[in-house]
Amino acid sequence: MKNKFLFLDGRFGMEPLFPIKDDEISTVHKYYRSFLDTSLHTLDDITWNDLDLDTIYRNMNATYSGAGDFMLYGMLRQPCLSNESLHHRLTVMNWARNEVEERDAVIHHLYGAGKRYEDDLEQPFQHDYSNSSRQYRSRALVYSMFISAAFAFLMPMPFAVIAGVLLIYNIFRSFILHKQLENEMDSLVYMLSHIETVHQLAAEPFTGLPGLKKHLEELSEAMHDVHARRSLDYFEKSSSTLNFLFQSESIYYDKYAKAIYERQDIVRDIFQTIGTLDACIAAASYQDYAHASDNVLLSEEGRFIDATDMIHPLLENPVSNHVDIHENRLITGSNATGKSTYLKMIAINAIFAQSFHFAFAKQYRASYFKIATSMTLHDDLFQNESTFVAEVKSLHSLLELCHDDIPALCMVDEILRGTNTLERIAASSAILHQFAQSNCICLGATHDIELTHILEKDYQNYHFTEKMEKDKMVFDYKIHRGPTTTRNAISLLKILGYQSDLIEQAKSRLNHFEQQGEWETIAS
Template sequence: MGAIIGYILIVIVLVTVVSLGSNIKRNREIKERIERGWENVVEEKYNEEDLKTIAEYFNNRRKAKEKEFFIDEITWNDLSMNSIFKKINITESSPGEQYLYNMLREPLYDEKKLKERDRLINFFGEHEEERKKIQYILAKLGKARECFISDYFYKKDGKRKSSLMYYRILSAMPIIGLAVAFLNIHIGIMIAFGSVVVNMYTYYTEKSKISHNLQAFNYIIQIIKHSDLILKEDIKELDDYNRKLKEAFQGIKDIKNKSFSSGNNGTDVGILIEYINIVFLRELINYEKMSNMLIEKNKEFKIIFEVIGSIDSLMAIAAYRKRLNYYTTPELIKCNNKQEAIYNFEDMIHPLIGEAIPNSIEMKDSILITGSNASGKSTFLKTLAINIILGQTIYTCLAKEFKCCYFKIYTSMALKDDIFNNESYYIVETRSLKRIIDSVNREVPTICFVDEILRGTNTVERISASSQVLKHLTLNNCICVAATHDVELTHILERYFTNYHFQEKIENNEIIFDYRIHEGRATTQNAIKLLGVLGYSSAIVEKAQEKANKFLSDGLWEIE
């Protein structure tokens, strides 16, 4: 018996030494990466599944807060916000990147909350030593995108049938067998051997049902352990966050002692751990305890997740600011009515365009933008929309000055036919516009960005319907920023919309764009001339221009 115990102790020591060596190597690599600094961050690669798990907390939060405003899918996709998220996301943990993703999709309407974000962003940007300590702790936590963590925090309260007592009895049997062996070795060995067989069957049968949950539970425990390490750093600027952590820890003190393996990984050490878990049903017992606790204490777990996520995401935003050539914090005004403010945007740039041309505009109400293709209309719409979102989420605008109301933001821009629902482009677009009309209320002004309104139908009906839709929006509590090729709309709506345009020149058979917004409607139309620049035959270009001139003169199209 003594020899068996000795062998077990030797194995435990070997496992401990190997684990310590692996951890030391990993921690050294993390420290070296953090010391290299934010300037040397390697842009992470994502697949479609990564983005689905990253959006998990957002999806749960949106369902739980159905009456709150979130950036919807159409707007998010129109503005390529996934790409902007990726550009900002250098978080170290899953709570961090999930919280950051939700932050970009949940605009705030509270100056105090935005100022608090700004305070911590500035703190992490200016205090390298403290930031690196927190960054190191979160990097050791790491990411577990295969686990859907926040699903457990948002489960509704309820009771579940627990097998905890059953597992505890089974786990005790091998020890009882060894104890009996001191009195009767044959009976003791039979009890011990029989219990190992039963436990093996129970373990593998039950674990196959809950393996994914075990991974998630193990990561939740790691979140709690690492949040405790942040608490122990006792950084004064994190006092409010530390207080929340302390309060949440009160009800879940024992959770840090639990652990779950995620499989043996094919290694000798992993296989040994697997066998130990089989004999004592350690993971199944902890799983039952954890499942019960997550139901009873889901608020506490949610608080810890959100505190860690907030700290991690704010560090990522601080890093993002460091990488920008310039930015400003916005001046946001609470308006019940859109006409309570003048909107001033100076030297705005698009966050995804290298060496972007800055644009400035002062707006009092809705605007209509005309100009040829590729002149910059759509980019301007996206630039303004993105910066409004960034201003109300990460309190960071890529501009020299940024002043506007708090807004609900919608776009209707990069739409496509919905072949799965058998809907044409026109139907998809009219639904998109309808959702904006339905959003308008007197509590918070809406700002919408519409690119080439109703392009999916004929000219006469498009101009007629477009004028009424745009008029309806701007006569209600909505600022409408619309781009169109239909110059007729600039005349029909000139009482309601201020006209702006983008322009280009054709010099030496080359197209030259300045990509800057100008006052007034577009006075030139170069679409036909562009055909010649792009290599179309002179016969096509000249005949097209002749027919266009004829129509402008007589109001009739010449029959071929």
């Protein structure tokens, strides 16, 4: 196998060789829970979408097996909450980086397991599709054919005729069973390919990983009687004729379908073990490719984030910011100054630090957090929910997350934007105050300057700003202390070519409100 897949060598630290597609990510999203511990804290769909983690997953997914797809996805969705759980991932990543020859040999085995997104991966676990009587009947017909062929040398008639009839019948019956079992066979072959990979991996040395080595050997031994991937794979053209003649597909299907159903806990463990190994190799490769720093220190105590020169990994030319957060913060600023990007940057770095022990910063020091966001919600037309109702539900979920021993890191952008100004400020201040009383760090971005005064005892104020240079708006994308003192909405109207009299009217009405405390009625 080493010589067969030479094109895989030297790929570590490079972009993925086989980029995953959108429909394939949807399949991973559908099945990943089947192979993870659902009792652990998992990033919800809102947070996943807010942070564009599909794109990040696509960028770093240099896995080679289907199990690797699922476990890499799961690692991003389930950041570790303790040093113990993160240590195993880090140990495997360090092995992948240091033991080059072993890593490359393992990658060849993982590639052999394959990726298939069209199969129902839960099917072999949900029902025992094997049929003992069908298996016995198939074996009896094959044996009868051989016995008849043997006797045909002594008595051509009638045994030669019987052997010929049985040969034709076996081929015909194999074809019928092939069609009947085709869908179930696909899923079973996928499982068998990973079981076969465990047998191969168990023979590798895994220097410095005695626990993983022992576990692979135990899994291989537990499935020692399952060694028939090639016998089942009807895509192998060279063996298809013999498979039909000897009814190999149905015989092996019944044998191994039963084995997988009865030992499904072991098979799930195989997927998790292979997938974790594959995902850790991919994560270490991405760390090198993205030049991310492993200068990370995580604490199981306190609530804080200290980082130097942190950036957002999806930006082409990111501006770095120092992050020194020990309290709740309200972040104000005009449009396009960088408030939302700043929140996403911090959340993404926290996820990477807790999932893979590296960050997009020169150094990263922080507590472990349960991470959640409420940023870019949309109307849910299928459930007849408005943006406002969806956001209220989302915020309630965030508050529930804050009643735990492990602190939450909550990112809230433009809170309650879907309702009128007076109720928004009243409700927002109450909700944000509740966050401040909980076990969390809440970072909220808002245009409502009133909140900076109402919540000044609960939240530290920071802002982003901009300046005009020759009719051009310039942003520094740097965080500054205190609430914002600038606005740019009316200036943007001018830059975008609105008529000057409209702009002057807008400025006049704004000045009137600031001086009088009420809006001027527009004359018809």
